[in-house]
Every structure is written in structure tokens, then in C-alpha cells.
Amino acid sequence: MKLLYTDMLIAGLGPGGFTAALYGAEALLPGKVTIVSNIGSQADTTPEITNWPGVPRMSGQDFQKMINDHFEELIIKYHDYLNVFIPARVVGVELAAKDQYMVNIRHDGKNQYVLTRALLIATGARNRNLKGAEHFVGKGISFCATCDASLYEGRKVWVYGSGNTALENAIMLHKHVSSLTLAFVTDNISGVPDLARRVRSLPGITIMPQTEIVSVLGDANLTGVRFKNLATGKEDVKALNGLFVNIGMDVNTDPFKDIIETNRYGEIISRGRGRTSLPGVFVAGDAGSGSKKQLIIAAGKGADAATAAIEYLTSIGPFTPCADCDQAYLSPQILSMLEGDKKEKIYSATDVSDDEFFEEVLTHKGYTILDVRKNGCPDCEVAEQFFGAAKEEHGEIKFSSIELDRNSLAVEWVRNNENIQHVPTFILLFDGKEVARRVDMEQPWKVIEELIALTEE
Numbered sequence: 001m002k003l004l005y006t007d008m009l010i011a012g013l014g015p016g017g018f019t020a021a022l023y024g025a026e027a028l029l030p031g032k033v034t035i036v037s038n039i040g041s042q043a044d045t046t047p048e049i050t051n052w053p054g055v056p057r058m059s060g061q062d063f064q065k066m067i068n069d070h071f072e073e074l075i076i077k078y079h080d081y082l083n084v085f086i087p088a089r090v091v092g093v094e095l096a097a098k099d100q101y102m103v104n105i106r107h108d109g110k111n112q113y114v115l116t117r118a119l120l121i122a123t124g125a126r127n128r129n130l131k132g133a134e135h136f137v138g139k140g141i142s143f144c145a146t147c148d149a150s151l152y153e154g155r156k157v158w159v160y161g162s163g164n165t166a167l168e169n170a171i172m173l174h175k176h177v178s179s180l181t182l183a184f185v186t187d188n189i190s191g192v193p194d195l196a197r198r199v200r201s202l203p204g205i206t207i208m209p210q211t212e213i214v215s216v217l218g219d220a221n222l223t224g225v226r227f228k229n230l231a232t233g234k235e236d237v238k239a240l241n242g243l244f245v246n247i248g249m250d251v252n253t254d255p256f257k258d259i260i261e262t263n264r265y266g267e268i269i270s271r272g273r274g275r276t277s278l279p280g281v282f283v284a285g286d287a288g289s290g291s292k293k294q295l296i297i298a299a300g301k302g303a304d305a306a307t308a309a310i311e312y313l314t315s316i317g318p319f320t321p322c323a324d325c326d327q328a329y330l331s332p333q334i335l336s337m338l339e340g341d342k343k344e345k346i347y348s349a350t351d352v353s354d355d356e357f358f359e360e361v362l363t364h365k366g367y368t369i370l371d372v373r374k375n376g377c378p379d380c381e382v383a384e385q386f387f388g389a390a391k392e393e394h395g396e397i398k399f400s401s402i403e404l405d406r407n408s409l410a411v412e413w414v415r416n417n418e419n420i421q422h423v424p425t426f427i428l429l430f431d432g433k434e435v436a437r438r439v440d441m442e443q444p445w446k447v448i449e450e451l452i453a454l455t456e457e
């Protein structure tokens with residue numbers, strides 16, 4: 001594939017990026033809008049959204065379904081004005097010629113370079129982990145009870161934090177675990193009163209204010225925490241099987257930080273209408289500075305930044321295509337959707353039934369990459385998009401996924417034999433036996449590529 005040349009590149013497809021894409025598509029830009037992301041937002045796992053205008057109450061999954069349906073309509077209506085790389089990630093950006101940015105994206109296991117006249121960053125945020133605890137993710141540390149609660153059946157678990165996410169996680173975990181503690185550094189619960197009241201009334205829950213986790217303990221798996229009582233200064237140790245860390249979010253701005261001004265939280269500094277320190281680069285949503293992190297605010301900022309970017313493009317003059325460049329790209333999944341081939345293809349194409357798992361996956365001679373996932377888990381949905389793309393590319397490997405709520409027998413087998421503590425988890429099997437395992441919430445494509453590379457050794 002040659003260098004792609006475009007008018008506007010939008011990184012991220014949460015509410016900020018999606019709204020920017022709507023405005024960008026409707027502008028019918030001659031150099032097209034290029035969208036680079038997976039599909040999904042941070043709020044996918046939340047049980048209840050009550051502040052989206054016109055919809056008094058819906059779940060995060062319902063919200064995402066609305067966006068998915070709208071996105072599909074957008075692609076069908078405006079496909080002549082869009083380039084779509086899904087699933088994909090922006091991994092770097094540099095200033096190219098005057099008024100042009102060279103964006104490096106990771107797509108289908110390859111690097112692709114896109115030269116763009118305007119760049120709109122809407123890459124949002126991700127869960128913050130405790131320092132030094134990175135290697136325990138999937139080995140005792142989790143963030144999302146919607147995803148992982150059922151993997152902690154009968155275990156001892158702490159939720160660390162007291163905001164709404166921590167409270168929702170505590171409510172969800174309570175049904176599964178044998179012992180539940182909510183620990184947090186502040187004097188009082190900081191989430192909304194209704195959730196706080198529901199958490200306080202959970203039978204058997206221990207609530208520990210003024211508690212700071214000093215370190216996490218364990219070797220291969222998390223075995224406990226060392227914590228400090230901030231009122232007395234006394235330290236103690238508690239044995240645990242699981243720790244749900246809900247202490248805020250970090251912004252996804254690493255690929256842009258080298259050239260664009262950020263503040264001490266890593267947020268890209270937004271100077272009104274999403275303008276940043278560089279001409280032609282705009283930011284929307286949680287990745288930017290200044291505003292409260294909310295769905296409707298991200299969407300509003302996406303609209304504002306996109307219209308500012310369109311005005312900027314008009315101000316620098318008409319689009320003149322680069323002689324050696326490509327002008328169009330649509331992911332195979334999007335093309336098959338346009339051909340009426342089935343929209344599920346964008347999201348998933350690899351789930352097996354319990355029977356297929358025992359009769360085909362475990363008996364398969366050769367390599368299988370198994371994705372253990374759960375519907376409604378945003379990391380799983382991101383990973384599934386990269387997993388599906390890798391499957392298309394590597395016909396020599398069997399790719400299969402099992403789903404926590406659907407494949408009770410397969411999941412029981414995996415839980416008993418593999419001690420899975422997090423979804424998504426990828427397991428490389430050879431002749432039905434595990435040879436490697438990877439868990440990664442940030443860069444699922446990277447871990448899938450690592451497992452593919454192991455099959456080539």
C-alpha cells in the first residue's frame with residue numbers, strides 16, 4: 001500500500017471522535033476524512049447512563065449499540081468521503097511538509113503512513129493502575145467488574161477507590177466473591193450518594209476509608225496488599241486473590257506528546273474549539289485539557305473541533321492530491337459491510353460453541369490462538385476487532401474465542417485448567433495444550449502479534 005493522503009485524520013472513535021467523524025463526513029471534504037480507531041468508548045461497561053439528552057436511562061452497552069448503528073449508516077452514506085482503518089491505532093505523528101502531518105498507524109499487523117492536512121485527536125483515556133503493579137494485570141489486578149467479576153467466584157477481593165466506577169464494581173462483585181472490601185484514601189466515599197448508599201447496605205462488605213495501598217504483593221500472581229491507615233500511620237498486610245483498581249484514568253496521548261503541548265496530567269492543552277499548540281492539530285474529549293470528562297461534553301467538543309478543523313482546511317487553501325499517494329482506503333470489514341455481507345463482521349467472527357470447543361479446538365492439531373472474552377467488556381471488544389483482523393491475515397492458524405456467559409462448559413474447563421483472572425486473555429495452544437499466554441488491555445494487537453510470532457519460530 002502506498003502513502004495515503006487525506007484532508008483530516010481523526011484518531012479515536014469514542015463519542016468525541018465519532019461526533020467529529022459525523023461533522024467531517026457531512027463536510028464532503030475532497031481529500032476525505034480518515035478514521036483510525038477501534039469502535040467503542042470508555043463507558044461501554046457502565047450499567048447506567050442517565051445524562052445523555054433524550055434518553056433518561058440506558059446501559060453503556062445500549063449507548064455503544066446506538067453509536068455502532070449510527071456509524072454503520074454514516075459509512076454507507078458517506079463512504080466516498082471516508083477512509084476507514086478499523087481496528088487500528090495511531091502510534092506516532094511528526095510534522096512533515098508545511099501544513100502536513102505524517103501519522104504512523106498500526107493496522108492489520110503492519111505500519112501504514114498517512115499524510116494529513118488536519119489531525120483531530122480524540123483518543124480518550126484508560127484506567128490508571130498502581131505504580132509497579134503492571135505485571136499483575138490479569139494475574140489478580142482488574143479494573144472492570146462487568147468483565148471479570150465471574151472469574152473471582154468465591155475469592156477475597158478489594159476494590160480500591162470510592163468514585164462511581166469503584167462503587168459500581170463493588171455492587172457487581174458482591175454477588176460473586178466470598179469477601180469484599182472497599183478501601184480508599186479519602187475520609188468519605190466520593191461517588192454519588194445513591195451508589196454510596198447501595199454499597200454501604202451490601203451485607204458483609206468492609207469499608208476502609210483513609211487507607212492507602214503502599215505496595216502489591218505476589219510473585220507470578222497477586223497474593224495481597226501492604227496498606228497504610230492514613231489516620232494512624234500504621235501499616236499492615238492483607239492476603240487477597242483480587243484487587244480492582246479504580247483510582248481514575250490516564251489519557252491516551254503518548255503518540256502525540258513529542259510534538260504537541262500537554263499539561264502535567266498528559267492532557268493535550270486545548271485553546272478553545274479544540275485548537276492545540278500546533279496549527280491544524282485539534283483535540284476533542286477526554287484527551288484534551290479543561291473540561292469535565294463526560295460523554296456529552298466529549299461529543300460537543302468533537303463537533304466543535306471538527307468544524308474548527310474544516311474552517312482551518314478552507315483557510316489553508318484547496319486540497320491538491322499528492323501525485324504518488326493513494327486517496328482511498330476502507331478496511332476489509334467495512335467493505336464487506338458495504339457489500340451487504342453482514343455487519344457482525346466488523347465486531348466478531350470467531351466465537352465457538354461449547355461442543356466446538358471440546359471437539360474442534362482442543363483436538364486441533366497445530367496452533368490455535370484462543371481468546372477468552374466476555375460480551376460487554378470494552379477491552380474484549382477492542383481485542384476482538386484486532387483478533388478478527390489477524391484471523392483474516394493468518395489462515396494457517398486456528399483462531400477461536402469463547403465467551404464467559406455463553407460457553408459455560410468451555411469456561412469451566414479454562415477456569416479449572418488455566419486459572420484465567422481477566423478478560424480478554426489470549427492463550428496459544430499447540431495440539432490443544434497451552435504453550436503461551438498473554439494479557440494486555442492497552443495494545444491487544446501487540447500481544448496477538450507476539451503469539452503469532454511464536455508459531456513461526
Ligand SMILES: Cc1cc2nc3c(=O)[nH]c(=O)nc-3n(C[C@H](O)[C@H](O)[C@H](O)COP(=O)(O)OP(=O)(O)OC[C@H]3O[C@@H](n4cnc5c(N)ncnc54)[C@H](O)[C@@H]3O)c2cc1C
Pocket residue numbers: 011012013014015016017036037038039040041042043045046048049050051088089090091122123124125126165252255284285286287293294295296298382
Ligand atoms: C466506567 C465509566 C463510566 C462512565 N459513565 C459515564 C456516564 O454515565 N455519563 C457520562 O457522561 N460519562 C461517563 N463516563 C465518562 C465518559 O465515558 C467519557 O468522558 C467519554 O467516553 C470520553 O469520550 P472520548 O471520545 O473522549 O474518549 P473514549 O470514550 O475514551 O474513546 C476513545 C477512543 O479512542 C481509541 N483510541 C485510544 N488510543 C488510540 C490511538 N492511539 N489511536 C486511535 N484510537 C485510539 C479508544 O480505543 C476509544 O475507541 C464514564 C467513564 C467510565 C470509565
